[in-house]
Amino acid sequence: MKIIKIFLASSNELKPEREQFEIEVSRKNNLWKEKGISLQLVIWEDLTARMSSTRSQDEYNKRIEEGDLFVLLAYSKVGMYTEEEFETAFGAFQKTKKPFIFTYFKDIDTDKEDSLEAFKNKLDDLGHFYATYSTFDNLWNQFNKELDRLLLADFEVNEIVQNITNIKNQFNSSTFDNTTFN
Numbered sequence: 001m002k003i004i005k006i007f008l009a010s011s012n013e014l015k016p017e018r019e020q021f022e023i024e025v026s027r028k029n030n031l032w033k034e035k036g037i038s039l040q041l042v043i044w045e046d047l048t049a050r051m052s053s054t055r056s057q058d059e060y061n062k063r064i065e066e067g068d069l070f071v072l073l074a075y076s077k078v079g080m081y082t083e084e085e086f087e088t089a090f091g092a093f094q095k096t097k098k099p100f101i102f103t104y105f106k107d108i109d110t111d112k113e114d115s116l117e118a119f120k121n122k123l124d125d126l127g128h129f130y131a132t133y134s135t136f137d138n139l140w141n142q143f144n145k146e147l148d149r150l151l152l153a154d155f156e157v158n159e160i161v162q163n164i165t166n167i168k169n170q171f172n173s174s175t176f177d178n179t180t181f182n
Contacts, residue, residue: 010073
C-alpha cells in the first residue's frame with residue numbers, strides 16, 4: 001500500500017473547512033484503497049501537544065518535510081505559523097521536489113489583514129499561481145482534480161508534464177510509431 005501524506009495548514013478561522021476536508025479525504029481514501037493508495041491527512045489538531053525538546057512547531061515542520069502534499073488554506077490572514085509551514089514546505093520542495101504545494105484562498109468579502117496580501121505577493125514573486133474558492137464544494141472540487149492528476153502520475157514529479165511533452169513532440173514530428181506515446 002502506497003501511503004500519501006497530506007499536510008493541511010490553515011488558521012483556526014477555517015475550522016469548518018478543515019473538518020470537511022478531513023471527511024472528504026477519508027472518503028477519497030476509501031475509494032482509493034482498491035488502487036493500493038492510502039491517503040493520510042496530517043492536521044495540527046491531531047498532533048501532540050506535549051512538550052518538545054525543541055519548539056512544538058518544529059515537530060509539525062518535520063511532518064511537513066516528510067509529506068507528499070502540502071495544502072494551505074487562507075481566508076482573512078496568513079498567520080505566523082501557517083507562513084512558517086509554507087516556508088518549510090517550499091524549502092523541502094526546492095531540495096526534493098516534494099511536497100507538492102497547493103494554496104487556496106477563500107474569496108468571500110471580509111476584512112483582510114495585511115499578512116494575507118503580503119503572502120499573496122510572496123506567491124506571485126515565486127511564480128506560483130494560487131487558487132481561490134467561495135464554498136467548500138468548490139475547494140474540494142479543485143483539490144480532488146489535483147489528486148486525480150497526481151494519481152495518474154503515480155505521485156511523482158513532472159511525469160504528466162513529461163508525457164504531454166513527449167506526445168506533443170511525436171505529434172509535431174509525425175512520429176506516431178508507438179501507441180503508448182513514449
